[in-house]
Amino acid sequence: MPVVAFIITGVLSLILEATVLQVFQVAGVKPDLLLILLCFYALSRGAKHGAVLGAFYGLMEDLYLCRFLGMNALIKMLVGCGVGWGRDKLNLENPWVPVTVVWVASVASGFFFLLFAPLGGLYYPWGSSLLKTIFPAALYNASLAFLGESLKREGTEWLANRRSLGG
Amino acid sequence: MRGLGGRLLPILGIAVAGGLFIFLLRWPGPVDAPWIPVSGVLKQSMAPLTGALTWTVGRVQGSIEALLSLGRIRAENEQLKRQVAELQAQIVQMEEYRQENLRLKQLLAYKAATSGDWQLKVAPVVARSPSNWFSTLTIGLGSDDGIGEDQVVLTPAGVVGRIIRVFPKTAEVLLLLDREGAVGAMVQSSRVLGVVEASSDYRGYLQMIHLAHDAPVKENDIVLTSGLGGIFPKGLPIGRVVKILPEPDGLMKRAIIEPYADFDRLEEVLVITKILRVQEDASSGVHHYRRP
Numbered sequence: 001m002p003v004v005a006f007i008i009t010g011v012l013s014l015i016l017e018a019t020v021l022q023v024f025q026v027a028g029v030k031p032d033l034l035l036i037l038l039c040f041y042a043l044s045r046g047a048k049h050g051a052v053l054g055a056f057y058g059l060m061e062d063l064y065l066c067r068f069l070g071m072n073a074l075i076k077m078l079v080g081c082g083v084g085w086g087r088d089k090l091n092l093e094n095p096w097v098p099v100t101v102v103w104v105a106s107v108a109s110g111f112f113f114l115l116f117a118p119l120g121g122l123y124y125p126w127g128s129s130l131l132k133t134i135f136p137a138a139l140y141n142a143s144l145a146f147l148g149e150s151l152k153r154e155g156t157e158w159l160a161n162r163r164s165l166g167g
Numbered sequence: 168m169r170g171l172g173g174r175l176l177p178i179l180g181i182a183v184a185g186g187l188f189i190f191l192l193r194w195p196g197p198v199d200a201p202w203i204p205v206s207g208v209l210k211q212s213m214a215p216l217t218g219a220l221t222w223t224v225g226r227v228q229g230s231i232e233a234l235l236s237l238g239r240i241r242a243e244n245e246q247l248k249r250q251v252a253e254l255q256a257q258i259v260q261m262e263e264y265r266q267e268n269l270r271l272k273q274l275l276a277y278k279a280a281t282s283g284d285w286q287l288k289v290a291p292v293v294a295r296s297p298s299n300w301f302s303t304l305t306i307g308l309g310s311d312d313g314i315g316e317d318q319v320v321l322t323p324a325g326v327v328g329r330i331i332r333v334f335p336k337t338a339e340v341l342l343l344l345d346r347e348g349a350v351g352a353m354v355q356s357s358r359v360l361g362v363v364e365a366s367s368d369y370r371g372y373l374q375m376i377h378l379a380h381d382a383p384v385k386e387n388d389i390v391l392t393s394g395l396g397g398i399f400p401k402g403l404p405i406g407r408v409v410k411i412l413p414e415p416d417g418l419m420k421r422a423i424i425e426p427y428a429d430f431d432r433l434e435e436v437l438v439i440t441k442i443l444r445v446q447e448d449a450s451s452g453v454h455h456y457r458r459p
Contacts, residue, residue, distance in 0.1 A: 015294075017297030018295050018296065019295070022295045022431075025431075028371060030299060061297065064297065065296060065298055065303070066339055067301055117300075122346055123346075125368070129367075132368070132370050133299050137299050
């Protein structure tokens with residue numbers, strides 16, 4: 001995937017999160033499209049690529065948020081690296097694996113946020129943050145990942161059928 | 168003789184028949200005419216056939232007409248569909264204008280009512296924070312429009328937050344719901360002071376903290392800005408107390424506050440660009456407001 005494609009998908013995701021997804025909040029949270037994209041990419045390309053894209057997407061988010069530059073870059077880089085590192089140990093043929101990975105990555109992302117937030121002078125209560133932000137957001141992200149994975153598999157199958165018919 | 172008889176017979180027959188027809192024509196009325204039953208039987212027996220024929224002819228005629236006018240009907244149908252779509256879009260647009268008009272009227276009324284106290288600017292909300300952790304929004308006015316940092320953002324219903332970052336065409340607003348959006352506050356009835364911040368356990372609600380366990384704060388009390396801190400003018404409405412919760416240490420308590428501003432539905436906000444006169448209590452006219 002060329003750099004331009006990453007920039008376009010990243011910017012589009014941010015715009016969607018800042019506008020349309022505001023309306024589609026569930027239990028007061030909205031999905032993290034960048035994180036979902038990152039997980040899929042890290043699963044397909046590995047730890048190094050995952051970390052690079054994570055840092056890139058995180059930095060982009062930080063620049064957009066204008067709050068704590070480096071916070072999301074650090075979190076997403078760690079998550080991208082972790083997901084990519086686990087790629088070889090997972091059975092990627094199982095459709096539930098990417099969904100579970102997105103769920104775990106979302107929880108890890110929230111956990112890292114709570115861990116690093118005090119560095120920026122922010123203190124969030126762990127209990128209610130886990131219950132009211134991290135777990136609902138992880139569930140939302142995993143649901144979208146399931147949808148994305150299903151579409152991806154259907155699309156791949158359709159393309160394969162078309163190729164076999166054509167060739 | 169034979170020749171004459173042969174020529175007269177048809178004339179006679181025609182004359183008799185003509186006379187018969189004239190007689191029949193002059194019969195008093197059709198109701199009690201003796202041939203009515205015969206006519207009825209005839210009609211009854213022919214009815215299925217005539218019915219079927221009429222139906223068939225009608226269908227064939229309709230089909231031919233439809234075939235002949237198919238192109239025209241299709242074009243007409245397309246045109247009507249387009250018209251329906253356009254009208255529906257217009258209805259949606261009109262409704263949008265109506266609602267925008269109502270909101271702007273409210274903002275203008277508030278602006279007019281407070282024109283002696285503040286200079287206000289109406290700003291559209293153009294984006295929200297993409298993060299679940301921060302509560303900010305972006306407005307469509309910036310430094311080019313006279314917007315500056317730490318200016319207060321509100322709606323006629325209540326305080327929304329303050330400007331934390333300004334760009335030429337946009338500005339970032341830190342909402343009261345953000346962890347860093349704390350504001351000095353007081354209870355209107357008892358003048359008890361405290362700090363209002365985002366509630367950690369009630370999403371979408373605020374909480375007034377550092378209240379002594381015996382502080383006179385009760386449900387439905389109105390909470391206003393205290394003016395302490397130097398950013399928010401005194402007396403701006405924040406919200407209404409909906410619950411009092413004791414702190415685990417037993418010495419303090421906190422009040423959960425339902426904000427007056429509906430943070431989920433902000434489309435336009437007001438920015439105080441200049442304070443002309445310090446108010447004693449700016450909450451007049453908002454006491455009757457209840458969140459929809």
